[in-house]
Amino acid sequence: ATSERYAVRRLPFARLGDSDVAFFERVMPGRVVTGEEEVKPFNVDWLKSVRGCSQLVLKPQTTAEVSQVLRYCYERNLAVTPQGGNTGLVGGSVPVFDEIILSTALMNRVISFDKVSGILVCQAGCVLERLSEYLEEQGFIMPLDLGAKGSCHIGGNVATNAGGLRLLRYGSLRGTVLGLEVVLADGSAVDCLASLRKDNTGYDLKQLFIGSEGTLGVITAVSILCPQKPKAVNVAFLGCQSFAKVLETFTTCRAMLGEILSAYEFMDEKCMELVERHLKLSSPVTGSPFYVLIETSGSNSTHDEEKLNNFLEQATASGLVTDGTVATDDKKIKALWSLRERITEALTHEGYVYKYDISLPVGKLYDLVTDMRARLGQSAKSVVGYGHLGDGNLHLNITAESYSHSLLDAIEPFVYEWTARCSGSISAEHGLGFKKKQFIQYSKPSEAVALMQRFKAMLDPKGILNPYKTLPSAPESSTR
Ligand code: FAD
Ligand code: MLT
Ligand code: ZN
Structure with missing residues (x-):
């Protein structure tokens, strides 16, 4: 237990x-x-x-x-x-x-949606994917998207300050959530459900509840700013021969795609092996140690495709990318996204998963995976790295047939000490919950923890x- x-x-x-x-x-x-x-x-x-x-x-x-x-x-x-x-x-x-x-x-009712401002107000139990479907019918999207969209609730997303796959483009919930209704421990309800872009009247109380993981109040309703549904979406799935090339591809891609870049995700070859083996997904791009998924979202398909093609030509000509595929239709886009989104699910088929969600200076992102692999040797089944590279967020996952205390001792506190040495965060987007709360000091000074208390x-x-x-x-x- x-x-x-x-x-x-x-x-x-x-x-x-x-x-x-x-x-x-x-x-x-x-x-x-x-x-x-x-x-x-x-x-x-x-x-x-x-x-x-x-x-x-x-x-x-x-x-x-x-x-x-x-x-x-x-x-x-x-x-x-x-x-x-x-x-x-x-x-x-x-x-x-x-x-x-x-x-x-x-608690799954939409309360209101204003098509002029793009502001959605809904109860906390609305499932993220249902909200996305509701908005898409009206030409809008949710500002966040994640692999758990079919089950997670918007209230849970706010309570964890979930990041996900679109943060690079639309920013964190700390910016897109405009208001919250919260019930405090003693039962009193606080209505800060403002539907305003700007509101500097006193302290911004909603920020205290965003990411508070159910410890400060129960979020009952959310007001959130939703972007227009992009008219053109393209996805490129590319193979890179080294992590240095993944980084250089990112720099090039930002410079050449600019405002239409909406996701830059990466995964290593071990992740690809797992989604192929356990979920029977097949990738059109194979044989590389690293893969990147690049998404563009814009308002003009000809313009966006031209930009993406120019970037791909440059990345291929300069040897940053050795193989790749591009999708413009919905079905292929979804299939490519599955290769990345379903890594979490594939990992659970391995046995027990030790999950780490780390923010690091982007240049050092993969060193932690390499060091951990060397440290654990044969005692782990897989050591894999993937994540939201564009946000400096690594998902380091280690699997074993079953839970083992000695393997946990080999991983922790090593992983946290490593992260703290780089001034990273031991939880980029998943929160601390029950499993990580005793490690908060690796990312926050004692004075900050005391103030939280x-x-x-x-x-x-x-x-x-x-x-x-x-x-x-x-x-x-x-x-x-
Ligand atoms: P729960 O899991 O039910 O709860 C999470 C926490 O919030 C708990 O502490 C709970 O007490 C609290 N809570 C829930 N609802 C409320 C409420 N109404 N008021 C107050 N507290 C509340 N996270 C990311 O950040 N980015 C990702 O890309 C991402 N991808 C994922 C992919 C998969 C396949 C899975 C399984 C998870 C993923 N997650 C991701 C984890 C993420 O934290 C959750 O998916 C999501 O934000 C949690 O929402 P939920 O409704 O399931 O909350
Ligand atoms: C993701 O980006 O896939 C999620 O945060 C879930 C995970 O870390 O596995
Ligand atoms: Zn993630």
């Missing part, structure tokens, strides 16, 4: 009783899930690497219901884990012990919201 592997002690929260369940049944009849089998999927994370033992899932439909639930839990001292699509990769979305799971699955104590004095997550626990209970 999670608590055993990580040696965490249960904090003295109240235990759930029959009268509590009866209360919730009165608040939301028929939307209270009990029974071990029914609750089980909510207790286990996407990677199947951590597991809680909650006995109760609540599925509110409205902000008022979330308020009622939290007011009650606060008074009773019952701990709560907010959960969206449960696709988080750091063990933040599932309980550690018996925390009540507050699921946003039924003061915010937590102010907003959630009893600590009922997603306990054991994000912030390090007191030394006596962190015996991992």
Whole structure:
């Protein structure tokens, strides 16, 4: 069980009783899930690497219901884990012990969409892909896209400050989220759901909740700025003979594609082997140690294709790229994106996955993979590197047949020390959740962590919201 592997002690929260369940049944009849089998999927994370033992899932439909639930839990001292699509990769979305799971699955209403401003207001439980489909019908897109789009909720995306595949072009949620509605631990609702591009009235409170991983409040609604759907999208999938060439290709590509560049992703040959072996995907480009996926999004297909072709000619002539293919139609574009997006899924077929999500100076991005491979030798099944190169974000993944404590000890804290030496971040986009919270000091000074702890104590004095997550626990209970 999670608590055993990580040696965490249960904090003295109240235990759930029959009268509590009866209360919730009165608040939301028929939307209270009990029974071990029914609750089980909510207790286990996407990677199947951590597991809680909650006995109760609540599925509110409205902000008022979330308020009622939290007011009650606060008074009773019952701990709560907010959960969206449960696709988080750091063990933040599932309980550690018996925390009540507050699921946003039924909070899936679009509240408004303004076609002039491109501002969407919706409930937190809207699935990202559903929102994308809704917007595309009206000539817009969501400013973020990620492999988990079919399951993740916009509230979960905001709570983790998810980056994803379009950040290079449209920026982070810290810029595109215009407003939030949040329910605090004591049940009070804070309506900062502004739909304005500019609003400098006081502190920007929404920023505190973006990336707070369910520890400061439950996000119930989101206002977000959505870009126009690009008229022309092209994808190039290219092979490079070294990581130095991947970097040089990026520089050339930025210079030559300029404003139409919308993604620059990379993966190594090991990743390609895994998607081919486990998912039976086949790549039209083979035989290179590195691959890059370049996407352009613009308003004029002739203009964009000409720019892309000029770039490809130059990259090929100068030997930066040795092989490649270009897609302009939707089907081929999707097939090429699958090679990159489905690496996460392919990795799970290997056994246990040790997942690291690191920000580094882009020039050093792959050195960590090479060093880790040399360090682990035969003790790991695969050591692979891929990620959002355009954002300086490496996904280093190590697999083994099953979880092993000695392999974990060989990886950590080495990986964090390596990252800190380069002034990188030990979590670029996935957050700290349960698995990484004890390592925050590698990326933040103690004064910053202390200030975070003061915010937590102010907003959630009893600590009922997603306990054991994000912030390090007191030394006596962190015996991992
Ligand atoms: P959950 O997993 O349910 O929850 C995540 C955290 O947010 C938890 O701490 C939870 O308590 C909290 N939370 C959820 N909803 C709320 C709410 N309404 N209010 C307050 N707190 C809440 N991440 C990236 O950044 N970039 C990627 O490219 C990317 N790709 C992915 C691809 C795959 C295949 C998978 C499985 C995951 C990927 N992720 C990626 C991880 C990413 O964190 C999630 O996919 C997503 O942002 C989480 O949304 P969710 O609704 O599933 O949240
Ligand atoms: C990705 O970029 O594919 C995601 O962040 C998921 C992962 O790291 O595997
Ligand atoms: Zn990612």
